[in-house]
Amino acid sequence: MRYGYITFRSITFAQRGQRALQRGGIESALLRTPGALSERGCGYCLRIRPKKLERAICLLRDEQAAFSRVLVQRENGELEERET
Amino acid sequence: MIYLDHGATSWPKPAAVRYAVNRAMRMGGNPGRGGHRAAMWAADAVYRCREAAGQFFDAAPEQVVFTGSCTHGLNMAIRTLVRPGDRVVISGFEHNAVTRPLHGLRAEIITAGRRLFDWEDTLCSWEAALQKKPTAAVFTHISNVFGYILPVEEMARLCVVYGVPFILDCAQSAGVYPVKLRASGADFIAMPGHKGLLGPQGTGILLCARRPEPLLMGGTGSASRQQEMPEELPDRGEAGTLNVPGICGVAAGIARLSHLEPGLVAKREAELASTVARGLARLNCRVFCGAHQGGVLSFLPPEVDCERAAASFAERGIALRAGLHCAPLAHESAGTLDTGTLRISFGPDSTENQTERFLRTAAALFRKKR
Numbered sequence: 001m002r003y004g005y006i007t008f009r010s011i012t013f014a015q016r017g018q019r020a021l022q023r024g025g026i027e028s029a030l031l032r033t034p035g036a037l038s039e040r041g042c043g044y045c046l047r048i049r050p051k052k053l054e055r056a057i058c059l060l061r062d063e064q065a066a067f068s069r070v071l072v073q074r075e076n077g078e079l080e081e082r083e084t
Numbered sequence: 085m086i087y088l089d090h091g092a093t094s095w096p097k098p099a100a101v102r103y104a105v106n107r108a109m110r111m112g113g114n115p116g117r118g119g120h121r122a123a124m125w126a127a128d129a130v131y132r133c134r135e136a137a138g139q140f141f142d143a144a145p146e147q148v149v150f151t152g153s154c155t156h157g158l159n160m161a162i163r164t165l166v167r168p169g170d171r172v173v174i175s176g177f178e179h180n181a182v183t184r185p186l187h188g189l190r191a192e193i194i195t196a197g198r199r200l201f202d203w204e205d206t207l208c209s210w211e212a213a214l215q216k217k218p219t220a221a222v223f224t225h226i227s228n229v230f231g232y233i234l235p236v237e238e239m240a241r242l243c244v245v246y247g248v249p250f251i252l253d254c255a256q257s258a259g260v261y262p263v264k265l266r267a268s269g270a271d272f273i274a275m276p277g278h279k280g281l282l283g284p285q286g287t288g289i290l291l292c293a294r295r296p297e298p299l300l301m302g303g304t305g306s307a308s309r310q311q312e313m314p315e316e317l318p319d320r321g322e323a324g325t326l327n328v329p330g331i332c333g334v335a336a337g338i339a340r341l342s343h344l345e346p347g348l349v350a351k352r353e354a355e356l357a358s359t360v361a362r363g364l365a366r367l368n369c370r371v372f373c374g375a376h377q378g379g380v381l382s383f384l385p386p387e388v389d390c391e392r393a394a395a396s397f398a399e400r401g402i403a404l405r406a407g408l409h410c411a412p413l414a415h416e417s418a419g420t421l422d423t424g425t426l427r428i429s430f431g432p433d434s435t436e437n438q439t440e441r442f443l444r445t446a447a448a449l450f451r452k453k454r
Contacts (some may be wrong), residue, residue, distance in 0.1 A: 012134065012304040012319070040306070040309050043307070
């Protein structure tokens with residue numbers, strides 16, 4: 001299954017983001033950010049179904065839940081950064 | 085034991101708090117350090133406490149910085165706002181947790197408002213002091229010695245009017261009186277987790293309306309490659325492993341308080357203090373009481389050293405505190421620096437029966453001395 005990932009600067013921001021998405025009806029998994037994606041070293045991300053990604057970004061912005069990067073898994077499994 | 089020392093720490097802790105601490109020790113790993121079940125359980129528990137504290141104190145979850153104590157939070161806040169030699173305004177009733185860091189910074193301290201239970205004097209002095217263009221102001225909500233409830237809303241408003249950033253010490257008020265970060269205009273509000281919030285010792289909260297300067301630097305579980313502490317809250321103020329069992333205990337304490345009728349605890353404590361004040365006055369004690377008094381009361385027994393009196397009460401199963409209560413400035417303001425005082429401080433479960441038994445014991449003890 002392919003996923004989208006939204007990374008955050010801290011676990012607290014990721015948790016705040018997860019709550020915001022829950023309120024908006026979007027389920028997400030709170031995970032450690034894969035090493036290759038973590039620019040500053042050590043972080044957490046939310047894993048979301050790709051079709052929910054756009055709405056998730058809107059919800060996070062509406063609730064001022066600051067996030068860092070948005071990445072989507074391609075068919076070949078590689079991650080592609082999405083401009084936000 | 086009749087426990088009348090809630091100003092030092094609440095006791096006994098509610099069963100729900102003890103359960104929460106125990107459960108955290110069984111279930112929780114280190115939050116923000118791993119992705120496994122134990123770490124994520126702890127992370128979720130800590131965030132729930134941030135959310136609960138944020139709701140309780142009108143702050144965003146990330147503005148809730150967990151500390152080891154109110155003193156820890158005050159030090160962090162003071163070192164954020166005050167540079168060595170800066171001019172700082174404080175009230176006449178501050179604890180050593182405020183005066184010692186300021187002394188360590190060689191701050192030029194202006195003490196404003198030294199008359200107990202006198203709002204007019206406090207506010208007049210406060211405004212005059214703010215006109216001297218201090219760098220910051222630090223003031224307590226309730227004196228830990230005398231229970232004097234300072235006019236903090238108006239003091240805060242004056243700080244905002246004069247453009248003076250300020251720190252509010254809610255050591256004796258958090259969990260008892262309304263404390264709201266956003267509404268107050270405070271830059272920082274510090275509190276212990278183990279007094280009015282009913283949590284275990286080793287816990288505290290610093291509510292941050294602005295970014296603090298870190299008191300401790302170290303691992304935060306975030307941005308590990310960079311050597312500067314993270315800019316964002318709460319990580320900037322939380323280096324090292326959090327006291328997860330303690331935080332879970334604080335969360336349980338806040339949950340308990342959230343179910344109580346607002347103002348009920350404050351009203352009951354003030355009534356008990358008033359009852360005890362009248363009773364002690366009839367025993368020829370010098371009692372420090374007045375308008376704007378919370379659930380803390382100081383008194384001087386007739387012809388007895390305070391420490392010996394406290395020991396006599398302890399022998400009879402009554403716990404109160406004697407001495408300077410880590411607040412020599414407050415005693416200086418009230419004229420009790422040489423003697424200290426005996427202090428009674430009530431909690432949410434203190435009862436009229438306990439105060440009646442205390443007064444009977446006091447009568448027996450003080451009558452012997454005549």
